[in-house]
Amino acid sequence: MQLYHSINKKNEIISVMDGDTLQDLFIEFPDDLRPDTVCIAKVIGFANQEYRDNKDYFVKIGNKTAFLQRTKAFIRPDGVLDEHPLSIGEKLIVQVKHDKTENKEIKVSADICLAGEALVYTPTRQKKEFSKKIPQDKLKRLEFFLQPVQDSFIVRTLAQDLSNDAIAEELDDFNALWNNIISQSVSGNDILFEPEAKIFQVLKKYDKKIDLVITDHAHTAFLVKSAGHETKLYTDDIREHIKFPLLIEEALEKKIELNCGGSLIVEKTSCCVCFDVNSGKAAWAVANKQAAYEILRQIRIKNLSGQMIIDFAGKKDKDDLLKLIDILKNENLEIKGISNLGLVELIVRRGSQDLFDLKDTIL
Numbered sequence: 001m002q003l004y005h006s007i008n009k010k011n012e013i014i015s016v017m018d019g020d021t022l023q024d025l026f027i028e029f030p031d032d033l034r035p036d037t038v039c040i041a042k043v044i045g046f047a048n049q050e051y052r053d054n055k056d057y058f059v060k061i062g063n064k065t066a067f068l069q070r071t072k073a074f075i076r077p078d079g080v081l082d083e084h085p086l087s088i089g090e091k092l093i094v095q096v097k098h099d100k101t102e103n104k105e106i107k108v109s110a111d112i113c114l115a116g117e118a119l120v121y122t123p124t125r126q127k128k129e130f131s132k133k134i135p136q137d138k139l140k141r142l143e144f145f146l147q148p149v150q151d152s153f154i155v156r157t158l159a160q161d162l163s164n165d166a167i168a169e170e171l172d173d174f175n176a177l178w179n180n181i182i183s184q185s186v187s188g189n190d191i192l193f194e195p196e197a198k199i200f201q202v203l204k205k206y207d208k209k210i211d212l213v214i215t216d217h218a219h220t221a222f223l224v225k226s227a228g229h230e231t232k233l234y235t236d237d238i239r240e241h242i243k244f245p246l247l248i249e250e251a252l253e254k255k256i257e258l259n260c261g262g263s264l265i266v267e268k269t270s271c272c273v274c275f276d277v278n279s280g281k282a283a284w285a286v287a288n289k290q291a292a293y294e295i296l297r298q299i300r301i302k303n304l305s306g307q308m309i310i311d312f313a314g315k316k317d318k319d320d321l322l323k324l325i326d327i328l329k330n331e332n333l334e335i336k337g338i339s340n341l342g343l344v345e346l347i348v349r350r351g352s353q354d355l356f357d358l359k360d361t362i363l
Contacts, residue, residue, distance in 0.1 A: 001206065005215035006238045011361075013239070014202055016210070017249060022205075022247055025301045026198055027358055031104055033064060035352065036115075037096040038181055038193035040077055041066065041108060054136055056283050057086060059094065059108065066106035068094060074110035075122050079182035081124065093185060093192065098305075099352045114193075116173060118159035118167045121174040122152045131157040142167075151175070179241050201276075203229060214238065251301045251355055256294055262287035262313065264294050268356050270308040284314030292327040299333070302355045305348045316342020 001023065004015045009030075016024035028034070039061050047056035047067065057068040065144060073083045074092040086092065094108040114121040122129075128146060130139060131154070138160040145164050146155065151171060159167055177193070184192040194200065199220060203210060213231045215221050216238040225231040234241065255263045260282035267274045275295050279287035295310065312324060325335055328346065336345040 001207050001211060003202065003210045004238060005217065005220060006244075007217045007220070012198070013244065014199055015242065015244075016202065016206065017242070022251060022301050023297060024202065025247070025303070025355070026202060027303075027355075028198055028352070029361075032099055032350050032352070033061065033096045033098050034068075034195060034198075035098055037191065038112060038114075039094060039096070039108075039191050040091055040185060040189070041068065041092045041094045043068075043088055045088065047299045047352060055085070058105075059228065061094075061108070063104060063105075064100075066094075066096075066108045067104075068108050068110065069108040073126075073153060075112065076126055077185045079185070081126070089305075093181070095299045113154075114177065116156075116170050116174060118156055118162050118170050119174065120154040120156060123176065124180060125152045129150055129154040130157060131159075133157040134160045142347075169359075191345070199224065200227070203227075248355070248359070252359055255287075256298065258282070258290045258294060260286045260290050262291065264291045264298070266298050266302070266304075268304070269356070272306050272309060275308065275310040277311065277313045279313035284312075285320065288312045288314070288320070288324055289327070292324045294332075295327065296330070299348060303352065304354050305362060308346050309349065310344040310346070312342075312344065 001016055001018050004013075006013045011030075012028045014024075014026040015022060032278065033039070041059035041061050043057050044060050044065070045058040049057055056070050059066050059068045070084075074086065076082050076199065077091050077093065082092075083187055092110060093112065094110055095112050097107045097109050098104075100106045111124050128149075130142065134142065134157055135157070142159060143154055149171065151174070152173075153174070181192045197220075197285050199213075199215075203213070203224070211230065213221075213224050213229050214234050215224065215231070216234045218233060221231050221233040256266070257278075258264060260280070262280040262282045263278045265274075265276040265278070267276070275289040275291070275298075279289055291312065298304065312321065316338075318338065320343070321338055321342065325344060327346070329335065332349050334347045334349075336347060338344055
């Protein structure tokens with residue numbers, strides 16, 4: 001696979017190509033508040049005035065307005081945990097959950113979650129939580145080791161395979177990061193922490209599957225090469241080279257032809273994303289299996305999120321549907337179940353705007 005990266009004054013584009021096939025697509029804008037950014041917010045109003053003790057809030061982050069769901073506890077700019085109801089004009093530390101979309105404001109949360117390899121640091125929760133997937137014998141080892149630690153965090157499944165020293169080192173890193181965040185806050189900065197550059201997130205996601213990174217940005221080329229990745233600095237118009245407008249046009253297609261002769265229809269509505277599988281002349285099982293893999297690709301290249309339903313072709317045999325669900329399972333996708341009509345229901349965690357929302361602003 002090759003990763004193509006381009007930055008201009010308008011946006012930053014990352015596309016992952018497997019031969020001529022687009023496998024993933026990311027588009028960011030210079031003034032975006034990226035998911036997981038930690039920042040200072042100021043309460044400017046209440047979203048539901050009628051419920052005095054059950055309020056959601058509108059907050060200001062710099063010159064941007066965001067929605068903050070009601071919270072039992074929050075962290076003040078000085079780093080102190082507080083539990084009293086928020087007032088107009090009050091400031092607090094928040095984390096961006098998703099950027100503004102066509103129909104929704106930026107959403108932020110007072111529940112700060114900083115994810116690492118073994119732990120998720122959760123300073124507002126004041127408790128330790130353990131993944132339910134950790135086997136009992138390894139859970140006891142982790143509980144015993146972490147029992148004296150006063151910090152608040154979630155222990156991830158991967159922690160079971162790490163040494164105590166590795167976990168302790170990560171915890172020290174989180175403490176240093178959190179102290180830096182509070183220091184930035186006390187100094188009066190609005191943005192306290194930003195996740196690593198998107199290109200490095202994508203390289204981690206695909207691990208060693210990326211053979212070559214091609215970018216038109218000299219500083220990015222230097223950083224990526226320094227991190228040990230095969231890198232080429234492209235001095236011509238990289239967007240023209242990869243025929244970017246055609247890639248976007250292809251990615252926006254609502255009907256995708258499957259190799260077996262069937263097709264997949266992708267339709268976004270105001271409440272959910274619908275996938276409809278048509279087998280055509282192909283066998284149901286063949287079309288459905290190809291469609292399951294294609295649905296994952298469509299979610300990636302269109303950056304789809306929220307509630308989704310899939311209407312697979314043919315009879316809705318539960319055992320067959322469960323096999324297809326096994327293909328669909330990944331870390332960002334939550335299977336909610338199978339409806340009485342045989343529709344597969346799922347949710348993808350919301351992040352940034354999808355391609356349908358961005359189509360008029362990216363070219």
